[in-house]
Amino acid sequence: MTAPLLSLSGVSRHFGALKAVDDVTLDVPTGARHALIGPNGAGKSTLFKLVTGSMPVSAGTVTLGGTDVTGLPEHVRARLGISQTLQHSSLFTTQTVEQNVLLAAQRRHGSRASLVPRRQAAARERVDGLLADVGLDHRRGSPVADLSHGERRQLEVAVALACEPRLLLLDEPAAGMSPAESARLVELVRALPETVTVVIVEHDLDVVFALARSVTVLHLGRVLLTGTPEQVRASDAVQEAYLGTGRESLFTDTAGPAALGVG
Amino acid sequence: MESIVADTGATGGRPGGGRRHATLLRAVPAVVVLVLLAAAPFVLAPFATTVLGRILVFALFAVSLDLLVGVTGLPSLGHAAYFGVGAYTAGIVAIDVTSEGVVLVLVAALAGAVAAAATGWLAVRSSGVFFLMLTLAVGEIVFQLTTTLDSVTGGSNGLYGIPAVRVGGTALTLAGYVYWFVLAVFVLGFAALWLVSRSPVGGVLRGIRDNEPRMRSLGYSPFRYKYVAFVIAGALAGVAGGLFALQVRLVTPSEAGFTTGALALLAVILGGAGSLWGPVLGAAVVVLVRDALGPTLEGHGPLVLGIVFVLAVYLLPRGFAGLAGISAAVQRRRAATRRTP
Numbered sequence: 001m002t003a004p005l006l007s008l009s010g011v012s013r014h015f016g017a018l019k020a021v022d023d024v025t026l027d028v029p030t031g032a033r034h035a036l037i038g039p040n041g042a043g044k045s046t047l048f049k050l051v052t053g054s055m056p057v058s059a060g061t062v063t064l065g066g067t068d069v070t071g072l073p074e075h076v077r078a079r080l081g082i083s084q085t086l087q088h089s090s091l092f093t094t095q096t097v098e099q100n101v102l103l104a105a106q107r108r109h110g111s112r113a114s115l116v117p118r119r120q121a122a123a124r125e126r127v128d129g130l131l132a133d134v135g136l137d138h139r140r141g142s143p144v145a146d147l148s149h150g151e152r153r154q155l156e157v158a159v160a161l162a163c164e165p166r167l168l169l170l171d172e173p174a175a176g177m178s179p180a181e182s183a184r185l186v187e188l189v190r191a192l193p194e195t196v197t198v199v200i201v202e203h204d205l206d207v208v209f210a211l212a213r214s215v216t217v218l219h220l221g222r223v224l225l226t227g228t229p230e231q232v233r234a235s236d237a238v239q240e241a242y243l244g245t246g247r248e249s250l251f252t253d254t255a256g257p258a259a260l261g262v263g
Numbered sequence: 264m265e266s267i268v269a270d271t272g273a274t275g276g277r278p279g280g281g282r283r284h285a286t287l288l289r290a291v292p293a294v295v296v297l298v299l300l301a302a303a304p305f306v307l308a309p310f311a312t313t314v315l316g317r318i319l320v321f322a323l324f325a326v327s328l329d330l331l332v333g334v335t336g337l338p339s340l341g342h343a344a345y346f347g348v349g350a351y352t353a354g355i356v357a358i359d360v361t362s363e364g365v366v367l368v369l370v371a372a373l374a375g376a377v378a379a380a381a382t383g384w385l386a387v388r389s390s391g392v393f394f395l396m397l398t399l400a401v402g403e404i405v406f407q408l409t410t411t412l413d414s415v416t417g418g419s420n421g422l423y424g425i426p427a428v429r430v431g432g433t434a435l436t437l438a439g440y441v442y443w444f445v446l447a448v449f450v451l452g453f454a455a456l457w458l459v460s461r462s463p464v465g466g467v468l469r470g471i472r473d474n475e476p477r478m479r480s481l482g483y484s485p486f487r488y489k490y491v492a493f494v495i496a497g498a499l500a501g502v503a504g505g506l507f508a509l510q511v512r513l514v515t516p517s518e519a520g521f522t523t524g525a526l527a528l529l530a531v532i533l534g535g536a537g538s539l540w541g542p543v544l545g546a547a548v549v550v551l552v553r554d555a556l557g558p559t560l561e562g563h564g565p566l567v568l569g570i571v572f573v574l575a576v577y578l579l580p581r582g583f584a585g586l587a588g589i590s591a592a593v594q595r596r597r598a599a600t601r602r603t604p
């Protein structure tokens with residue numbers, strides 16, 4: 001196994017008495033397709049924020065490619081190669097689709113510090129490619145305000161990829177997407193080269209198992225289990241975390257789908 | 264690595280044939296306005312020419328504020344401080360050193376930039392109400408300095424006795440020549456602000472206005488860009504102040520005061536924040552009402568401005584620039600309905 005690209009060691013984040021993320025230790029090797037799953041409130045999104053640096057850790061260290069980035073501000077971590085899509089669309093709503101992606105692309109390909117207009121041929125070419133990849137090339141001139149929810153999610157992915165990340169964090173990228181759109185997303189992420197490491201938080205387990213080669217289950221801020229998708233599927237502890245102890249009796253003992261002979 | 268990713272989909276071609284043509288078409292109104300402005304002294308009376316010059320000065324000031332308010336999303340209440348610094352610097356240099364126009368404009372720009380760099384370092388770190396309060400405080404400090412530093416600024420009497428501006432050694436005594444000088448500097452200043460707003464940095468500034476946290480996660484340091492915008496806006500406000508000094512030849516503390524900054528903000532909002540050309544029209548309305556209409560209304564000019572402002576906010580939420588946006592929006596909607604029958 002190669003050296004881990006992302007390494008979390010004893011990472012915690014407390015809000016008063018609430019331990020949103022509690023002593024998480026996790027290694028994500030280069031080229032991994034790693035999924036974080038867990039019930040609502042498990043601390044998945046908070047953990048992402050600790051990795052990107054938009055929220056400081058209470059304890060522990062975050063290491064990216066061997067460099068300790070725990071003390072670095074968010075924009076410096078982003079330049080080191082962390083890119084993300086957010087759970088709730090976070091775009092530049094007064095601007096067009098093309099301008100949104102260009103803002104991300106010009107940092108790597110363009111002359112972002114130029115005070116006079118530039119053609120930015122390299123950046124624009126990259127924008128064209130990305131918009132075609134995510135299936136938004138026909139919408140390039142539309143203002144973001146005119147996009148549907150699913151299209152905004154696709155645009156999020158294009159913006160995140162335009163940063164040319166080493167580590168791509170996808171926070172529920174398929175939320176609100178139609179089945180066709182999420183299939184396209186899966187294909188897109190699969191086509192990424194091994195130099196891009198992907199960590200994904202997703203509730204749609206079809207997407208998770210289509211993409212992930214390793215899965216970490218979080219529960220109440222702690223790591224419950226890290227393993228292959230098969231191990232996670234088979235784990236009783238995971239079933240328990242998702243459904244809760246005793247609660248499944250609500251479904252199995254009374255007139256549930258099983259009792260009706262549907263399931 | 265980047266090339267591999269890029270190769271997966273470098274197929275999107277741009278239907279870019281009409282691009283250059285469209286840009287040229289869009290430049291036509293600007294050229295027409297420029298020709299009309301340049302021809303104005305031949306048609307207008309000297310007083311009207313001077314008023315037009317004052318409009319241009321105030322317009323450049325308003326457009327520099329628009330870079331902060333409309334493009335970057337930083338509403339500043341103390342922008343008049345840099346206008347005042349530019350005006351006093353140009354006035355003092357004209358009296359004591361030289362009244363060569365180009366020199367005056369350059370020192371005014373430098374003074375505005377230095378003042379903005381010194382104060383913006385703190386102000387730009389804040390946002391929202393705190394930014395408003397900090398810029399207000401800076402404006403008040405500069406205003407107080409202009410009234411108390413009698414020996415330098417002439418105190419509340421103002422700085423008077425500014426000699427006529429010279430260009431290449433020749434003093435410009437006729438209103439028409441001064442106007443042309445003002446117009447030339449206005450065009451250059453406006454062009455500079457327009458280029459910045461269209462540049463990659465301008466794109467970053469708009470990104471910060473729309474979604475600052477997201478810009479940070481894309482790897483941009485918002486502070487750096489906001490600071491650059493603040494200094495550029497300060498420099499151009501200084502230029503406008505310098506033009507004011509050489510045109511009016513009297514600088515009083517009120518030029519650096521809150522009212523001047525507030526009127527510029529009014530011009531920006533009237534004209535449409537973020538469009539740059541809109542605030543020019545806004546400035547024209549403000550100056551006309553204040554200077555031309557004000558005296559005939561027994562000093563009730565500000566009242567008229569207040570009414571105009573209330574009407575504009577209700578009727579033109581995006582200012583004059585919003586009117587131009589309507590036709591584009593209608594066309595887009597038509598195109599959209601055609602696409603989805």
